[in-house]
Amino acid sequence: MRWTWVPLLLVMGCTTAWERHKSEFAQREADGQYDEALDEAKWLIENASDEAPPEERGMASDTKRQLDLARVAAKSGDSRLAVHALRETLTVDSDAAPSVAQLFNQLPLDPATRARFESEFGWNTAALAPGDVPLPHARDAAAGCWAYHAREIRIRRERTVMTPDGRERQISFDARLWTFDAATRRWHADGTWMNDAGAATELVGGPPAARYRAVLAADHGFYTDERVPGCHREYWQGPFLENGTLFVSPKLPGTVAAAGD
Numbered sequence: 001m002r003w004t005w006v007p008l009l010l011v012m013g014c015t016t017a018w019e020r021h022k023s024e025f026a027q028r029e030a031d032g033q034y035d036e037a038l039d040e041a042k043w044l045i046e047n048a049s050d051e052a053p054p055e056e057r058g059m060a061s062d063t064k065r066q067l068d069l070a071r072v073a074a075k076s077g078d079s080r081l082a083v084h085a086l087r088e089t090l091t092v093d094s095d096a097a098p099s100v101a102q103l104f105n106q107l108p109l110d111p112a113t114r115a116r117f118e119s120e121f122g123w124n125t126a127a128l129a130p131g132d133v134p135l136p137h138a139r140d141a142a143a144g145c146w147a148y149h150a151r152e153i154r155i156r157r158e159r160t161v162m163t164p165d166g167r168e169r170q171i172s173f174d175a176r177l178w179t180f181d182a183a184t185r186r187w188h189a190d191g192t193w194m195n196d197a198g199a200a201t202e203l204v205g206g207p208p209a210a211r212y213r214a215v216l217a218a219d220h221g222f223y224t225d226e227r228v229p230g231c232h233r234e235y236w237q238g239p240f241l242e243n244g245t246l247f248v249s250p251k252l253p254g255t256v257a258a259a260g261d
Helices: 002-014 017-030 034-046 059-076 079-092 094-104 111-128 138-143 210-217 230-235
Strands: 148-163 166-181 186-189 194-203 221-224 247-249
Touching (some): 017 059, 059 079, 059 094, 148 194, 148 210, 194 210, 210 247
Antiparallel strands (some): 148 166, 148 221, 221 247
């Protein structure tokens, strides 16, 4: 009787972790166990570079995994995660815009949130693939506005120290958070100044560190590490990062002067 288990054990022993998680993802989604399918979709994305076979690597496969994550996130009711996955999909492959639009239109979003993301996705699509405008407002994306945050910066301390990697420049800063309300087109402060709100570093003689340079440039001004809406793009310097984020400005867009105290 025990010999009947031998073929099964051999099959299980030859199955890779990638194959197991891929199979589990498909089975969980088919069974309507979307929370569990989400965990498997995340595992496949996080481990693709190490575990995926050669034929399941590259842009097309990365795009499919992000769309899979967006689909099961939508089915599980996690619209925030679904939107995040759709953002990542556009970043990986702008030609996936029609698929992104199809999934986005199925999300149960309130009108204000939907309008904000339509403008954001439209702007990104117009920037990445000007020939594709599948989302509403994409043709007017340059004027698109959505809510986002910025930080008013005051450098508190600058110093150079010796580290195991060599001499390092260090700065710490105080900050105050501001939020842009797209509906009223106004900024408002969220709370008061925070002392020692953050820090940034850069190796002396090393390559420029994007965040360190951005904070230096934002002293007595503002920076945002989010994507900037099209209606404010001309006011911000950047992006400092290749993913299209981290901008600085001497004043908040649409204001006459810096907010000050």
